[in-house]
Amino acid sequence: MGACMRVAVTVWENRISPVFDSANMLMIAQVEKSEVVERSYEQVSTQCVDQVARTLCDKNVNQVICGAVSEESALILENHGIELIPFLAGEIELVLDRYIKGETLETFVMPGCFCRCKRCKMN
């Protein structure tokens, strides 16, 4: 995870929002050399997922970490070329830190789910 990238996380206070479809805040983290160098916050309305997806694309975000997400919303985001890492729960900074360092996210997976990030799928 060395290159520059932008990752968004759905926010609920200091935790990942439990349900993407009702989240109303995104934190966008600029990551360089496995460190968060900048954070910005964007208020969104996930009632219109298409609009959210376009906002993310405009801001060059191509990965989203979130909680539970419905099939419909997931499809819209993926159709915009956004990689979704859903069904995660926990404090944002902890999850993000693990993610950008390339470490496993198993401990943050919601009950009854499995980790859907590319690394875990490959393993």
Next chain:
Amino acid sequence: MSDSQLVVEETTATILDSISDGVFTVDHSWHITSFNLAAEKITGIKRNEALGRFCWEVFRSNMCEGDCALKRTMKEGKPFVSSSTYIINGQKKRIPINVSTSVLKNKDGVVLGGVETFRDHSLVEELRKEIEGRYSFGEMISRSKAMQDIFLILKQVAESDSTVLIEGETGTGKEVMARTIHQQSARSDEQFVAINCGALPDSLLESELFGYKAGAFTGATKDKEGLFASAGNGTIFLDEIGETSAAFQVRLLRVLEEREYQPLGSVKKLKCTARIITATNRNLSEMVEAETFRRDLFYRINTVRLLLPPLRERLEDLPLLVDRFVEKINRLKDRQVKGVDEKVLGLLMEHDFPGNIRELENIIEHGFILCKDQAISVQHIPSHLQKSKPLTQKNLSFENVVDDAESKLILQTLEKNNYNRLATAKALGIHKATLFRKIKKLHLSLPEKDGRNTSIQ
């Protein structure tokens, strides 16, 4: 723990595991402390995976973040019954549920946490969609007998390509029906073009419909295609056909008979391949009798005649239409208004709706402006609707009720017949002299015109 306490615990667990509603309890820090069998089944999460986790990580409802029922219950100490929401399971599926919450207290009244009960509403939702599907036809929705009878034949009418006449009061959905017919027809991929014939004077109406050549009249600097040409092989909807002049009716009749028309200022005839649907809020057959509408044109446009009932005659559709408008405006304005409350529905059921469905939509839109994403309540609707109509002693008098009804009927019939007294008497099935006597007795004030001077060849 003593033996008896163990027995009580085991009995409680057995009871909870035997019911079909999901039940879970939380402590003060929102960790799940119990999770019954039905909760496992509905959420797809095993009890041992749920226990000790934050409730929002397990339940995953769209209300967890902003409007958690359990949070409100724990804060206010009051139970909260029956709230509809959805949860998302591990397969990304939304499961509609109905939720109730209560405070968990020990025998000393000390709050231990909260309990949430939830029921899987998937089947109810499916049935609701199926029933709604039965009550829908394209954009239209109704459970009334009159409309269901229309829905039964509408597909065949649409596919037949015949000229259609839609009659109904203003705001009853004539254009919506015309569009629905177009969408269900073989012309659905072609244009749907609408024009209000009552809004334009003859000269403008003809130039709009037939188009014109450059130089046809002052201001015609270049050729312009008319709506018949724009419609092409699609559908042209002529609204308020009853408001057209005698001269225009002659021209329209020729187009319908010969399927040809001439743009203004042109000598060349063009083919009309569009399907024609007309509409009016007048009673055309009465106008024909009163000689204010051409009989030959009436029979041309009347191949299929559909009568849309006014909203006051289909009040059983009010909840369906309210839901439809709430859903539509929520979508357009990105809001989450939960509908109207029971008191508002009751007040709406008492209203006459002279503006019919259009008026209802305006009322709901008015409600949206004033309410903030809860349910629309009485203070959010227009003030003239906010009070129930009282039944006063005067209103209850039989004579007054009969007189009111007679006045209303006479005035409505006069208006429909353009104040032609003879035609009105005929429509009401009474002698002209009787009509005059009733007008005098009921002190009805009428306009000067009497509708006798608009007869046509």
